[in-house]
Every structure is written in C-alpha cells, then in structure tokens.
Amino acid sequence: MNERPHLAVVGAGPAGLAAALAAAGRGVRVTLIDSAAEAGGQFYRQTAAALGARRPQALHHQWRTWERLRDGLAVHIEAGRITHLTDHHVWFVERHDAPRGADGADGPGRVADGAGGFTAHALLGPEQEQPVAVRADAVLLATGGYEKVLPFPGWTLPGVVTAGGAQAMLKGGLVLPGRTAVVAGTGPLLMPVAAGLAAAGAKVAALVESADPRAFVRHARTLAAQPATSAAKLAEGAQYAAELARHRVRTLVHHTVVAAHGSGRLEAVTVAALDGDGRIRPGTERRIPCDSLAVGHGMLPHTDLAQALGCRLDGLNVAVDDEQRTDVPGVWAAGETTGIGGAVLSMAEGRIAGLSIAARLDSRTPDVRSYQAAAKARTGLREFFAALEAVYAPPAHWTEQITDDTVVCRCEEVPASAIREAVDELGAGDVRTVKLLTRAGMGWCQGRMCGPAVAGLAGCAPEPSRRPFARPVPLGVLARAGETDDQGNVTAY
Amino acid sequence: MTSRRSPLSPLTPQSPQSPQSPLELVRARPNPAFTVTFDDREITALPGQTIAAALWSAGITSWRTTRERGEPRGVFCGIGVCFDCLVTVNGQANQRACLVRAEAGDVIRTQEGNGHHE
Numbered sequence: 001m002n003e004r005p006h007l008a009v010v011g012a013g014p015a016g017l018a019a020a021l022a023a024a025g026r027g028v029r030v031t032l033i034d035s036a037a038e039a040g041g042q043f044y045r046q047t048a049a050a051l052g053a054r055r056p057q058a059l060h061h062q063w064r065t066w067e068r069l070r071d072g073l074a075v076h077i078e079a080g081r082i083t084h085l086t087d088h089h090v091w092f093v094e095r096h097d098a099p100r101g102a103d104g105a106d107g108p109g110r111v112a113d114g115a116g117g118f119t120a121h122a123l124l125g126p127e128q129e130q131p132v133a134v135r136a137d138a139v140l141l142a143t144g145g146y147e148k149v150l151p152f153p154g155w156t157l158p159g160v161v162t163a164g165g166a167q168a169m170l171k172g173g174l175v176l177p178g179r180t181a182v183v184a185g186t187g188p189l190l191m192p193v194a195a196g197l198a199a200a201g202a203k204v205a206a207l208v209e210s211a212d213p214r215a216f217v218r219h220a221r222t223l224a225a226q227p228a229t230s231a232a233k234l235a236e237g238a239q240y241a242a243e244l245a246r247h248r249v250r251t252l253v254h255h256t257v258v259a260a261h262g263s264g265r266l267e268a269v270t271v272a273a274l275d276g277d278g279r280i281r282p283g284t285e286r287r288i289p290c291d292s293l294a295v296g297h298g299m300l301p302h303t304d305l306a307q308a309l310g311c312r313l314d315g316l317n318v319a320v321d322d323e324q325r326t327d328v329p330g331v332w333a334a335g336e337t338t339g340i341g342g343a344v345l346s347m348a349e350g351r352i353a354g355l356s357i358a359a360r361l362d363s364r365t366p367d368v369r370s371y372q373a374a375a376k377a378r379t380g381l382r383e384f385f386a387a388l389e390a391v392y393a394p395p396a397h398w399t400e401q402i403t404d405d406t407v408v409c410r411c412e413e414v415p416a417s418a419i420r421e422a423v424d425e426l427g428a429g430d431v432r433t434v435k436l437l438t439r440a441g442m443g444w445c446q447g448r449m450c451g452p453a454v455a456g457l458a459g460c461a462p463e464p465s466r467r468p469f470a471r472p473v474p475l476g477v478l479a480r481a482g483e484t485d486d487q488g489n490v491t492a493y
Numbered sequence: 494m495t496s497r498r499s500p501l502s503p504l505t506p507q508s509p510q511s512p513q514s515p516l517e518l519v520r521a522r523p524n525p526a527f528t529v530t531f532d533d534r535e536i537t538a539l540p541g542q543t544i545a546a547a548l549w550s551a552g553i554t555s556w557r558t559t560r561e562r563g564e565p566r567g568v569f570c571g572i573g574v575c576f577d578c579l580v581t582v583n584g585q586a587n588q589r590a591c592l593v594r595a596e597a598g599d600v601i602r603t604q605e606g607n608g609h610h611e
C-alpha cells in the first residue's frame with residue numbers, strides 16, 4: 001500500500017474544516033462530505049454564490065477566521081489533498097471487519113488496531129435519491145447539532161420558526177421570516193439571531209430571554225475561573241448587545257412567550273414575566289403584534305451516525321477522549337456532536353482530532369505539544385459552556401404552559417392531552433413507551449423535534465433515541481447498499 | 494411595564510442608518526431573477542435561493558397542510574431536520590423546501606396530507 005491514508009470527514013462546519021485542514025496539512029488524503037452546497041456549517045453558513053453578495057461578512061462574526069478556513073480549504077483542494085463533496089447527505093457509516101489473514105496480524109487497516117476501514121454511504125442532492133459511497137481508513141464525525149424548541153400554544157403556526165432557522169434562511173438565501181419579529185426562548189444563540197434580523201431590515205419588537213439575570217451572578221465564579229475565555233466571550237456578548245442597542249431592540253429578561261396567536265399564520269405573541277420559581281407572574285401578560293417568531297431553547301447534538309457505528313454516548317453527546325477519539329477504533333468526533341459549545345470550541349476540537357488522526361494513521365502517538373493551545377482553549381470553553389447551561393434555562397415549569405390541545409409531536413400531530421393520558425392513565429414512564437402508545441416521535445423527523453418535550457411531559461430525562469439511519473433512505477438504495485463490485489468498491493463513487 | 498433593565502438590556506439607542514433588506518445589507522448583485530409558479534400563481538425567485546427562500550420573498554409562509562387537522566405549515570427548522578416544510582415540486586411530493594434550490598420554471602404546489610393523492 002503506497003497510497004496515502006484516507007480520512008472521511010462528515011460535516012464541513014467549523015469542526016470538520018479545522019480537522020480536515022490539520023490532517024491534510026500532515027499528509028492525510030481527506031474527503032470532506034457535507035449536505036450543504038457550500039462549506040461553513042451553521043456558524044459560517046454561506047450565502048448562495050448566485051446571489052452575488054459583495055459584502056457577505058455583514059451577516060457574520062469572526063469573518064477573518066472564516067477566510068483562513070476557506071482559503072486553506074481552497075489550497076488543499078487545488079493540491080488534491082482534500083476532495084470536498086457538497087450536497088452529499090450521509091445516512092450511514094459502515095465499519096468493515098479487518099480481512100482475516102491479510103498482511104500481518106493487525107490486518108491491513110491503517111489504524112493500528114486492525115479496523116478494516118469504513119464506507120460512508122451518502123445520498124446526492126437535496127432530493128436525496130442517488131447513492132454515493134466513500135471508502136476511508138478513518139472517519140471523523142463533525143455533524144454539529146440542531147435546535148431544541150419546547151412547545152407552547154400556537155407554536156405550529158406558520159411564521160413561528162427556530163431561531164437558528166431564521167438565521168440560516170437569512171445567511172443562505174437573504175430572506176427574512178417577516179417584517180416584525182420577536183426573538184424568544186433562551187440561550188446564547190438568541191442575541192446573534194436578533195442582531196442579524198435587525199441588521200437585515202426586520203423590526204425586532206423584542207428579544208425575550210427566560211434566563212434569570214441572578215443566575216449569572218450565582219455562576220459568576222465558575223465563569224470567572226476561566227479569565228481568558230470569559231473575557232473573550234463577554235466581549236462577544238457586549239458586541240451583540242451594542243448591535244441590539246443600535247437597532248433599538250428591547251430585551252426582556254426573565255420573560256417567556258406564553259402563546260402565539262393567529263389564524264393561518266402568526267399575528268401576535270403573548271409574553272409574560274417569570275417569578276422566582278420560574279412560573280408566569282400573573283397579570284404581567286402582554287401582547288406583542290408580530291408576523292414572525294424566532295424561538296429556541298438551546299441545542300442538541302446530531303449523534304445518529306455515531307450511534308449506528310456503536311459509539312458510546314455520554315448523556316446526549318458522543319463520548320470522546322483527549323484526542324477526540326470515540327470508543328470505536330478508527331472513529332473520531334469533534335464539534336457540537338460531542339457537546340454544545342459554539343464555533344470556537346468546535347474548531348479547537350476539530351484541530352486536535354485532525355492532528356490525532358494524522359499521527360494515528362501513521363501508527364504514531366500524537367505529540368501533545370502540537371495542539372497545546374487548542375487543548376487549553378477546549379478546556380476553558382467547555383467549562384464556560386457548562387456554566388452557561390446552568391444560566392440559560394427554559395422556565396422551570398415550562399410543561400405547565402402546554403395546554404392539552406397543543407400539538408407536541410408536529411409530524412404525527414399528537415396533542416399534549418394524549419401524552420398526558422399515556423403518562424397519567426396508562427403509566428408510561430419513558431419516551432419510548434409514550435411513543436408506542438401515542439405515535440409521538442414516529443413521524444418524518446423521527447422525534448428530533450418533540451423528543452425533549454415528550455420527555456418533559458413524561459417527567460423523565462431526555463434520552464438519545466436510536467434511529468437506524470441519519471436520513472430517510474429510499475428503499476432501492478437500501479437494497480443495493482453493501483453490494484460490492486469486483487474491486488471491492490461499494491456502489492457508485 | 495414589568496420589564497427591568499439588566500446587563501442584557503440595551504441602554505442607549507442611537508439613530509441607525511439601517512439597510513432595508515438583507516440584499517442591501519450584503520450589497521448583493523444577484524444573477525437575473527426568474528419565475529416559478531406556486532399553486533398556479535407566478536412568483537419571482539432569485540438564483541441560488543431555496544424554494545422556501547423564494548416563497549418567503551413572495552410573502553408566502555405556508556405550503557403544506559397536515560394530514561389530521563389540515564393545518565398550514567411552512568419552514569420551522571430551516572436546516573432540513575424537521576420536515577415541516579414538505580412541498581410538491583414538479584410533481585414530486587415530500588421535497589424539503591428549505592433544502593431544494595429553486596430553478597426557473599419550477600411548478601410548486603401546496604402539499605396536502607402525505608402528498609400522495611393528487
């Protein structure tokens with residue numbers, strides 16, 4: 001074998017890009033696979049080229065870092081070290097056993113433990129029908145996450161979108177969800193979203209954050225324990241706050257959206273103040289007219305590919321060691337799939353993973369000094385985000401706001417009453433049983449949207465659900481997957 | 494008023510010279526626009542935009558009705574995860590409008606129920 005070792009990176013966001021550049025820079029051949037039309041992931045989601053944005057950075061922060069990633073990628077692509085597959089949706093990563101008796105006791109795999117390599121199965125294009133397969137010696141999962149939204153009456157009305165979704169539609173397609181927006185929920189994503197919408201010409205009637213400012217004070221010590229990280233993050237927050245001030249966006253802290261109103265589409269929201277226990281303070285409700293509501297209650301990691309590979313999870317996150325290795329030999333994970341912590345943390349983890357992969361594929365132990373700075377940033381940011389998680393919280397009694405007729409499972413249209421009945425009368429105590437009894441979580445999105453709400457109503461902790469594949473797969477593609485030709489290549493690519 | 498000032502609240506609004514649209518903000522010079530139809534009505538779309546973005550630009554926020562309650566739906570997650578934005582494009586049902594890019598002449602239709610009884 002004289003070919004260079006081959007790494008497949010799933011996800012071209014900050015984590016995947018940082019990893020691809022680090023690995024390619026050390027002699028690894030990389031195939032970077034992403035479902036989007038352009039690299040960037042969520043944080044650096046690019047405006048479609050045909051829209052001819054001459055000042056795309058007006059929608060972004062930390063643009064210089066993006067320019068470095070983008071230019072680095074272009075250089076490696078030009079040199080043939082990185083192949084970037086856009087519009088490729090990976091639905092399954094297959095791990096091959098090492099062929100027995102082949103060259104040497106360890107098998108021919110590049111990874112010293114004898115793995116026989118991997119095949120990433122993808123579907124091409126937004127219609128996702130044409131299958132493509134990529135063989136690799138190692139895999140990095142950098143699939144990021146998606147937004148969590150907890151239900152409230154009216155949340156299925158058109159005009160109610162996730163906060164990140166509004167941002168993604170704006171950055172990618174230069175469109176706004178409406179003229180007058182309310183941004184609501186909890187978490188560090190709300191400020192950039194409100195600032196983005198306002199800068200692009202929407203009237204942002206209010207930013208409604210349920211976090212209690214006193215929680216910041218309570219956690220001030222943890223936040224201050226990482227002075228460098230905290231200073232950078234607070235500066236970032238101050239910048240967003242200044243942008244919001246410039247656009248005269250009013251922030252209501254310790255408030256929540258009680259309901260969205262409208263017939264056929266959103267016309268207004270009712271917001272209210274929270275009391276010390278996290279309940280609606282009676283008499284504080286008020287109505288804000290708006291035609292769009294961008295709402296989010298934090299993020300959840302995409303872990304389907306890792307779970308199907310058999311990787312251990314730590315809570316809801318893919319578990320990794322100091323080198324970003326999962327417990328499945330040959331599989332690394334980096335970025336928000338291993339825990340939510342923003343773009344800078346994703347990049348640090350990606351860089352560490354890329355350097356580890358380059359060394360391990362060469363049967364070496366990575367030199368810790370080569371990623372000292374990234375490891376330090378990783379430690380600081382992980383602690384910082386752990387503290388933030390305690391600060392940014394949905395109202396403690398959010399389930400009480402869900403009226404019986406509120407649809408909880410958007411796909412199967414399961415109302416809260418059905419879930420409460422399954423729990424209270426039929427004794428369901430976990431998400432899986434509720435699903436079997438009510439169909440909540442059985443629809444197109446496979447419970448990604450309703451999972452946290454169903455867990456909340458059932459009174460149990462959210463659990464990672466097992467999905468056979470990361471994407472719906474046409475039956476014909478499934479039937480052919482795993483067929484190999486004479487050369488041992490799997491299907492098309 | 495119950496709103497309280499906090500470290501998160503902006504204090505000094507200034508008068509901004511704000512752009513009026515996202516296109517203006519990034520000084521976009523898009524390739525020539527084209528038309529598509531939505532339920533037989535002609536709408537203008539810009540190249541590069543997804544079906545969802547083109548519909549939003551035309552002020553349309555729903556293009557599906559649900560199977561049980563017949564409720565209108567459109568974009569929710571915006572990134573291909575929730576499947577709320579399903580729509581029929583050129584006769585093909587269950588396309589995610591937030592992922593599929595609009596092409597000149599596309600025939601877009603509101604999808605009713607599972608989209609299989611047209």
Ligand SMILES: Cc1cc2nc3c(=O)[nH]c(=O)nc-3n(C[C@H](O)[C@H](O)[C@H](O)COP(=O)(O)OP(=O)(O)OC[C@H]3O[C@@H](n4cnc5c(N)ncnc54)[C@H](O)[C@@H]3O)c2cc1C
Binds near residue numbers: 012089144165189334
């Ligand atoms: C919709 C949305 C908008 C956001 N906007 C902002 C923002 O404006 N500001 C901010 O600070 N933070 C934002 N975030 C938070 C954001 O997640 C992080 O800032 C950062 O992008 C995480 O980097 P990452 O590399 O870990 O993952 P991501 O940036 O999420 O990158 C993951 C990539 O993997 C791809 N992918 C996932 N699964 C597959 C698959 N099966 N096959 C192929 N490709 C796949 C995705 O297309 C994506 O490009 C947003 C999050 C979301 C969900």
Ligand code: FES
Binds near residue numbers: 572578589592
């Ligand atoms: S809006 Fe969620 S899949 Fe399109």
